[in-house]
Every structure is written in C-alpha cells, then in structure tokens.
Amino acid sequence: MLTTVTARPRIRLTFAADLHLFLAPDRRGAPFSLVTDGTSSLGHVVEAVGVPLTEVGELLVDGRPAPAAQVPTAGQSVEVRGVQRPQRVPGAPLRFLLDVHLGTLARRMRLLGVDTAYENEDIGDAALATRSAAERRVLLSRDRGLLRRRELWAGAYVYSDRPDEQLREVLGRFAPVLAPWTRCSACNGLLAEADKESVGEQLEHGTRRSYDVFAQCTACARVYWRGAHHARLEAIVAGALREFAPLSGPGDD
Known part of the structure; x- marks a missing residue:
C-alpha cells in the first residue's frame, strides 16, 4: 500500500x-x-x-x-x-493590572488617577491572567510568556525598563482619562478631602503644625498632604497632562 x-x-x-x-x-x-x-x-x-x-x-x-x-x-x-495608537479596548471602564515588576509604574499611573491594580508579590502567571479576565483589566507586563496566556482578557507588553518611558508608553498607547490626585498610590482606592481634626491622630506633630490641606484614602485610610516630595510628583503630573491630556478618552468602543 x-x-x-x-x-x-x-x-x-x-x-x-x-x-x-x-x-x-x-x-x-x-x-x-x-x-x-x-x-x-x-x-x-x-x-x-x-x-x-x-x-x-x-x-x-x-x-x-x-x-x-x-x-x-x-x-x-x-x-x-x-496595534494602532491610541488603542481602544472594548468594555469601559478602562482598567489595568500590573505584574510584580512594575511597581513604580503602578504608583505613577495611580498618581494620575488611572485605575491600576498591582500585585506586589509573584502570584504566578495563571493567577494574574485569571484576575485580568475576572476584573476585565488590561494586563501590563514585560513577560512575553505571560502575555501569551489564553485566560487573558487583554494585555500589553511594556517595552521600556525605565519608569518614565513606561508611563509614556502606556499613556500614549491607551489614552486613559487622567484625573490626578484622586487615587491612593498605595492601594488604588479613591481619595477624599479630609480635615485636620479627623486625621490628626495619624500625623506627626511637625506635619500637624505645618500643613492644613489633607486627603484620605476611602479604602485603606492612608493620609496624604503636600509634603517634601510634592514638587517631584507635581512635575510628573504636569508632564503627563501637557503631553497626553488632549488624547485622553473613555478607552472603549
């Protein structure tokens, strides 16, 4: 035969x-x-x-x-x-999930008011991909293997290893709505105005004496004020708004 x-x-x-x-x-x-x-x-x-x-x-x-x-x-x-830029992701609101290696980027995105979940421990590729799907978040990573997982809802490779350039990449690619100073950099919760009396017990004596304007996270209760690092953070915010605020959009079809 x-x-x-x-x-x-x-x-x-x-x-x-x-x-x-x-x-x-x-x-x-x-x-x-x-x-x-x-x-x-x-x-x-x-x-x-x-x-x-x-x-x-x-x-x-x-x-x-x-x-x-x-x-x-x-x-x-x-x-x-x-992919075309800005890239539109179906299913508003536009939200992100970052892996353990992108902590600085996560904090800067939260500084700009972008809904950014972040895993500060290595929970494994399968768990990250599953969370992306469950919460409909765009997973950002420099791990190519992770981005090939079938469970992913959506994802994007972060090309640079420098936080400044990483932030520009994400803002230029997805054009998320920017709302600076509205999210907690520690947990991603929303911030609300707080009076000095209500947060006084959480402040050092010098802070209570020197500052009058405060915000507090509605999720983890962390308190914020315009401290020594504010000028550096303000520069990050001003640069992002100057370059990307006109591009900001809802991120959906």
Missing part, C-alpha cells in the same frame, strides 16, 4: 518594524518564509515565532484582512501589523 506524504505549506511573513523586537535576529528587517504544519492558525503561527498577539493589530493575507483563527495555506503572504 502506498502512503502519500503531503508537503507542509510554506508561507511568507512580514512584520511591522515595532514588532521586530520579538523576532529572532535573523528574521528582523525583512520578510521571511516559514514552513507551517498546515493546521495551525495565523495567531498560533505569529506567537510561535515570538510575537504575543497582544502586540498585533491587523493581519493581512495576500493583502486582505484576515482573522487570527484563519489557517494559512501554501504560498500565501502574511503581513502582521502592530
């Missing part, structure tokens, strides 16, 4: 320049061919070469838009584009 061996299909892939970071060095900068198994979807093929689908915008097959679930066939040319 004769057995027919079917050749595996070969396709041609082109990736947008901003996605080259995820590719092997010999696949950057120019289209390349790839032999597939004939059953894997476009989404699987793209992730197999290293690119998380969270970073992928439009997929084109022979110049026509195609879903990630489509299975490519022999001879087809696939163009993989990056």
Whole structure:
C-alpha cells in the first residue's frame, strides 16, 4: 500500500518594524518564509515565532484582512501589523493590572488617577491572567510568556525598563482619562478631602503644625498632604497632562 506524504505549506511573513523586537535576529528587517504544519492558525503561527498577539493589530493575507483563527495555506503572504495608537479596548471602564515588576509604574499611573491594580508579590502567571479576565483589566507586563496566556482578557507588553518611558508608553498607547490626585498610590482606592481634626491622630506633630490641606484614602485610610516630595510628583503630573491630556478618552468602543 502506498502512503502519500503531503508537503507542509510554506508561507511568507512580514512584520511591522515595532514588532521586530520579538523576532529572532535573523528574521528582523525583512520578510521571511516559514514552513507551517498546515493546521495551525495565523495567531498560533505569529506567537510561535515570538510575537504575543497582544502586540498585533491587523493581519493581512495576500493583502486582505484576515482573522487570527484563519489557517494559512501554501504560498500565501502574511503581513502582521502592530496595534494602532491610541488603542481602544472594548468594555469601559478602562482598567489595568500590573505584574510584580512594575511597581513604580503602578504608583505613577495611580498618581494620575488611572485605575491600576498591582500585585506586589509573584502570584504566578495563571493567577494574574485569571484576575485580568475576572476584573476585565488590561494586563501590563514585560513577560512575553505571560502575555501569551489564553485566560487573558487583554494585555500589553511594556517595552521600556525605565519608569518614565513606561508611563509614556502606556499613556500614549491607551489614552486613559487622567484625573490626578484622586487615587491612593498605595492601594488604588479613591481619595477624599479630609480635615485636620479627623486625621490628626495619624500625623506627626511637625506635619500637624505645618500643613492644613489633607486627603484620605476611602479604602485603606492612608493620609496624604503636600509634603517634601510634592514638587517631584507635581512635575510628573504636569508632564503627563501637557503631553497626553488632549488624547485622553473613555478607552472603549
């Protein structure tokens, strides 16, 4: 009995320049061919070469838009584009979840009033992805493997390892509504005005003597005032508002 061996299909892939970071060095900068198994979807093929689908915008097959679930066939040319900016995420309100390595970014996002959950312990990829789905939060991470988890509701790779640049990345990509000084930097709770008498027992004597304007977290009761670090925080807020406030929007369709 004769057995027919079917050749595996070969396709041609082109990736947008901003996605080259995820590719092997010999696949950057120019289209390349790839032999597939004939059953894997476009989404699987793209992730197999290293690119998380969270970073992928439009997929084109022979110049026509195609879903990630489509299975490519022999001879087809696939163009993989990056996400459009600002990126709109269905299902308002726009909220975020950051992994254990992005603590400084989390505090700066909260400073700007962006709803930002943060895990200050390593709870594991599965738990993070599950929380993203349960709370409908965009998971931000520099872990490419985490962003490929199927449980994710939505996610985004943070390209820089510098907090200033990370903040600009997130604000430029998602254009969240900015409401500075409205969230607790410690727990993400909402802040409310507080009079000195009501929070006096939580203040050092020098603070009670020097300051009159206070805010308190409605969730964890932490007290805030314009202390020694206020000028540095004000500079962060002013810079973000100057560059990104005109872009701010609801973040939904």
